[in-house]
Amino acid sequence: MAKVIRFSFEGKEYVLEFTRKTVKEMEHEGFIARNVDDMPMTMLPALFAGAFKAHHRWVKQDVIDRIFAAMPNKDSLIEKLGEMYNDPIVSLMDEPEDSEGNVDWAASW
Amino acid sequence: MVTDSPSDEAGGGGSGRTSPLRYGELFDEVCPWYMSIGMSYSDFWDGDCEMAKFYREKYEIERERKNTELWMEGAYIYEALLDASPMFRDFTKRAKPLPYRDSPVAITKRAIKRKDELNKQRMLEQGREAMRAMMIEFNKKFEKKGGKIDGD
Numbered sequence: 080m081a082k083v084i085r086f087s088f089e090g091k092e093y094v095l096e097f098t099r100k101t102v103k104e105m106e107h108e109g110f111i112a113r114n115v116d117d118m119p120m121t122m123l124p125a126l127f128a129g130a131f132k133a134h135h136r137w138v139k140q141d142v143i144d145r146i147f148a149a150m151p152n153k154d155s156l157i158e159k160l161g162e163m164y165n166d167p168i169v170s171l172m173d174e175p176e177d178s179e180g181n182v183d184w185a186a187s188w
Numbered sequence: 189m190v191t192d193s194p195s196d197e198a199g200g201g202g203s204g205r206t207s208p209l210r211y212g213e214l215f216d217e218v219c220p221w222y223m224s225i226g227m228s229y230s231d232f233w234d235g236d237c238e239m240a241k242f243y244r245e246k247y248e249i250e251r252e253r254k255n256t257e258l259w260m261e262g263a264y265i266y267e268a269l270l271d272a273s274p275m276f277r278d279f280t281k282r283a284k285p286l287p288y289r290d291s292p293v294a295i296t297k298r299a300i301k302r303k304d305e306l307n308k309q310r311m312l313e314q315g316r317e318a319m320r321a322m323m324i325e326f327n328k329k330f331e332k333k334g335g336k337i338d339g340d
Binding site (some may be wrong): 083 | 209210218236240257
């Protein structure tokens with residue numbers, strides 16, 4: 080099962096998840112995972128908002144902002160969101176076999 | 189890695205920054221491969237991302253199964269050739285081929301168990317036949333020596 084975050088806000092159940100499509104959409108909208116460290120104030124809310132796209136696409140931004148503001152343990156939340164965001168790519172890179180479906184990758188630093 | 193950033197399109201401004209890794213491009217690259225192993229487009233893009241692992245596992249199992257099937261096919265052909273080979277020997281009159289195997293090679297637990305049972309049954313039958321033949325032979329010898337068999 081994919082990594083998800085579940086919670087209830089104002090009587091409504093929410094499931095946050097990233098799919099390959101939502102990750103790609105976020106990138107098209109300008110989200111760059113690498114910039115989270117450089118610009119946390121803009122990137123972290125964007126990461127949080129992106130997690131709504133899979134199951135709650137039509138939730139308004141102001142509701143998402145209120146939910147984000149109400150979220151406790153933000154450090155842990157961000158860490159979990161980061162793991163979730165990486166999940167769609169990590170699931171394509173599983174070892175051990177040199178399967179044709181594996182993604183080749185190289186670090187640039 | 190290709191990006192949409194203007195500096196890249198313009199040939200770069202010499203900033204020295206490397207282009208960010210874009211997951212979307214990697215997804216685009218591998219999507220056709222996943223579709224080729226049976227994963228649907230919507231499963232790949234909208235489904236549980238962990239599904240990809242299971243599709244890969246499924247693909248590995250299918251490859252192994254196919255490989256075994258091909259190996260078995262070769263083994264059957266090889267065996268059939270050996271069985272038929274007496275027919276192809278020169279200078280051999282009335283060469284008879286060996287019969288082709290009466291059942292497929294047992295590969296599942298159930299088939300192996302069934303085959304074991306059949307073999308045991310066959311061995312019992314053969315033992316019984318051998319005993320009967322021995323009895324007949326013994327009786328014949330006994331009769332020759334002037335003995336009398338009960339029931340005659």
